[in-house]
Amino acid sequence: MKKAFSAILAFFLLVNFSKAASKPQEKPKQDVTVTAVEVPVRVLHKGEVLRDLTKEDFEVYENGVKQEITAFQVISRQISLEKGVSVEELKIPPKPRLFILIFNVFDYTNSVGEAVDYFFQNIFRPKDRLVILTENRALNVEKDENVDHLTARLKETLRAFKSLSTMAITKAYTDLSTEGEQLLLYLKGLLGAGGNEDQDITRFYDDYQRTWNEYKRQFFTLDMELYRNMVQRVQRLEGEKWAICFEQREMFPTLKNQGPLEYEIRKLTESWVEPQAQVKARTIQSKQWELQRSMNITENFPGDRIRDLFMGSGITFHLILMKSMRTLLSPDFELTEVAQDYEDCFKRISESTGGYATFSNKVMDALKEASVKEDYHYLVVYSPSDPSANKERNIEVKIKREGADIFSLKQFLAKAQPVITIADFQAGDKNVKFSLKSYVRVSSEGKLHGAADVKIVIFDDKSEQVFSDGKTLDLLKEETHVSLNFNMLKSGSYFVIVDAYDRVSGGKDVYSSAIKL
Numbered sequence: 477m478k479k480a481f482s483a484i485l486a487f488f489l490l491v492n493f494s495k496a497a498s499k500p501q502e503k504p505k506q507d508v509t510v511t512a513v514e515v516p517v518r519v520l521h522k523g524e525v526l527r528d529l530t531k532e533d534f535e536v537y538e539n540g541v542k543q544e545i546t547a548f549q550v551i552s553r554q555i556s557l558e559k560g561v562s563v564e565e566l567k568i569p570p571k572p573r574l575f576i577l578i579f580n581v582f583d584y585t586n587s588v589g590e591a592v593d594y595f596f597q598n599i600f601r602p603k604d605r606l607v608i609l610t611e612n613r614a615l616n617v618e619k620d621e622n623v624d625h626l627t628a629r630l631k632e633t634l635r636a637f638k639s640l641s642t643m644a645i646t647k648a649y650t651d652l653s654t655e656g657e658q659l660l661l662y663l664k665g666l667l668g669a670g671g672n673e674d675q676d677i678t679r680f681y682d683d684y685q686r687t688w689n690e691y692k693r694q695f696f697t698l699d700m701e702l703y704r705n706m707v708q709r710v711q712r713l714e715g716e717k718w719a720i721c722f723e724q725r726e727m728f729p730t731l732k733n734q735g736p737l738e739y740e741i742r743k744l745t746e747s748w749v750e751p752q753a754q755v756k757a758r759t760i761q762s763k764q765w766e767l768q769r770s771m772n773i774t775e776n777f778p779g780d781r782i783r784d785l786f787m788g789s790g791i792t793f794h795l796i797l798m799k800s801m802r803t804l805l806s807p808d809f810e811l812t813e814v815a816q817d818y819e820d821c822f823k824r825i826s827e828s829t830g831g832y833a834t835f836s837n838k839v840m841d842a843l844k845e846a847s848v849k850e851d852y853h854y855l856v857v858y859s860p861s862d863p864s865a866n867k868e869r870n871i872e873v874k875i876k877r878e879g880a881d882i883f884s885l886k887q888f889l890a891k892a893q894p895v896i897t898i899a900d901f902q903a904g905d906k907n908v909k910f911s912l913k914s915y916v917r918v919s920s921e922g923k924l925h926g927a928a929d930v931k932i933v934i935f936d937d938k939s940e941q942v943f944s945d946g947k948t949l950d951l952l953k954e955e956t957h958v959s960l961n962f963n964m965l966k967s968g969s970y971f972v973i974v975d976a977y978d979r980v981s982g983g984k985d986v987y988s989s990a991i992k993l
Contacts, residue, residue, distance in 0.1 A: 509863040510890050512546070513538070516787050517873050518830050518853040518883040525852045526880060534856050535874040547857035553792075555599060555718055555847040571715040572603040576706070576791065579610040581724035582695070582800055584638040588722060589631050591796075591839040595720075596627040599847055605713065607706060610634070611641055612699035613973070614706070616901065616989045629990070636971045636990040640939045645694065648687045649729055649804075655680055656737050656808050663740040674756035677741055681763035688728065688770060695726055696773045696818060703785055705895050705983055711789040719791050719831075720846065722839065723822060724798045728771075729809035737808040771814060779821040780886065783828050788889045794846040795826040795833040828883040865890035895983035896928060898976050903991035906963050908932070910974065912949070912956040916981040926951030927979040932960065935971045942970070948979075962993055 515536060519526040531548035555573075577595070581588060600606070600623070608615040608630070615633050659680050663673070710717060731738045745757040786793050797819060804811045826833040830851035836842045856873065869888040894914035901910040917926035931946030942965060949956060974987040 510860055510865055510867075510888075511863060512857050512859055513869065513871070513888050515856045515858075515871055515873060515885045515888075516551075516790065516853050517856055517875075517885075518828065519875060519877070520881045520883075521877070521879055525850075526877065527852060529854060529875070529877070531856075533876050534854070535876075536856055536858050537872040537874070538858070538860060539868075539870050540872075543858035543860070545856055546859050547855075549855040549857075550852075551855055552850060552852045553716055554850045572605060573601070573715050574605040574607070574710055574713055574717040574791075575600065576607045576609065576710070576717070576719040578719060578721040578723075579608070579615075579634060580695070581610075581638065581722055581798070582642060582726060583724065583802060584635050585798075585801070587798070587837060587839040588634075591722070591843045592631055592634075593627055594840045594843055596623050596630075599843075605710075607710065609702070609706070610637060611694060612697070612702055613637070613988050614702070614986045616898075616987045633971075633988075633990040636937075636969075637988060640935055640971055641694065643939045645687075645691055648690065652684060652687050652729070653806055653809060655683060660737045660740060660808065663737075663744060673744060674760060677744075677760050678763055681760070681767060685763070685767050685770065688767065691726075691728060692770070692773055696777075698778060698782065700778055700781060701984065702986070703782060705985070707785045707789050707791075707889070708895050708983075709897075710791070711889070717789060717791040719786065719793045719829075720843070721793065721795045721822060721826075722798065723795060723819060724800050725813050725819065727800045727802055727811040728814045729804055729806070730812045732808060732810050735808040735810075773814075773818055777818060777821050779824060783825045784885060784887045785889065786825065786829050787885045788887075791829065792851045793822075793826045793829040793831040794849065795822050795831060796839060796842045796846065797833070797835040798837050798839060799835075801837075830883075896976055896978040896981070896985050898974055898985045898987040901974075901987055901989070903972065903989075903993060906965065906967070906993050907959065907961055908972065908991070908993075909957070909959045910987065912951065912958065912976060913954075915951055915956075915978045915983075917951060918980055923952070928956075929975075929977040929979065930958070931975045933973045934962075934965070937969045939971075946975075965993055967993060 517534065519529060531545055534545060534548075536543045536545060575595075579588070615630075615637060659676055662676060741760070745760055748754055748757045785791075799813075800811075802811060823833045825831075830853050832846040832849035834842050834845065860867075860869070871885055871888060873882055873884040875882055896915040897913045899911045899913050902908070912928060912930070915926045915928055917924035919925075928949050928951055929946060930949055932943065933941060934943040936942050943962070949958075970991050970993055972987070972989060972991050975984065976986075977984045
């Protein structure tokens, strides 16, 4: 694709590429101060919300120093309007809301599609804002006044992305199963001699480990930079902010304890009694233990940081857990639920932010329940003595009520400068156009300069990559327009991923969507 890319006459129109842009640039200092720190606090007693608290019931400490509470507010909110009250009947027009829809699912199912339909038909309003995340990607669906069109495009994009994202993992499962069958035949003496038993078994476990590592990277490794950038974008917005996470319990093939392959490996290693053979057996056992240990994935899960990001930006996090219906016909492998502790981390985020958490494959019904869940909490405000935005603020809230459970912001995140944004995306007639906005430029030789790495990847309707390339752009104006022609591709449906990385600020944005060329 490199040659095809170079052959395009109008690669990036209205954009100048410069070798100088590839040089690292010093990040500008942020001239930001903090005049008030808002601390959301949720208080429960025996699982029930405490509703009669006043300002005098709270104490706030920053880095161990007690702070004076300068403002106090009681907040009660829920997604859905009161029963029987329409938007038109409200005396005050409702403010635009922000919804962050997170799809952590291996399989896109009809039940998920029904929940998407319900969301747009019964919850979403025309002026509401929308952010869609899945597997550390931001999916983009252009807003449309026609809700049916918007819903259809989102479901089409989800189906396309999930088909694309699971293809490599599914192939890895198939390859691993085939390799296991070959190893079993060899251990049973049904294949020709000449192999090395311990090396063959070790190689099998190494491949098994690589498959799991890739699965873990794709489905269980949160991109904190993505979440941080997302929060920086939304924390400046007014109005209520809600996150709805559709989390499907992940399934991963594990060796059956009494399966033929596991039995043959165990029988062989237990038969090695000579010292040298026992060393080989211990090597194989260490591979088995390494694989088991790596399946404990909660150790590095950034639960507290994600919680503080959501709490600090006023985002209530609802969690809908689902069970995967996928099965696996194999004498040696069985699909096993993994990462239940990982799900518990999400449940704690939901509890801390006043959200709803449930386990149900009736996704639409669960969404209905989440929409009427009340988030009742207190907002405690203090003015810090040191207004520097760069100061680390460890916050502790105490309450003068015995037996109360307190969920409050622990780390304060100052409002940051704007983050580079991919905007005004259009596709059609063999052409892709978009703009870059909100990037940072620094003064050099009397002019403002910025730089961004931009990469475009396109997949066809068979989930095969048909285009991939990137460039470093020299950003001289406040807004940069990008246009790319794809005359070499056939007309049809595609899936595009655009990555933009601001070399000055370190911010990044991703645009992912189903398109037609």
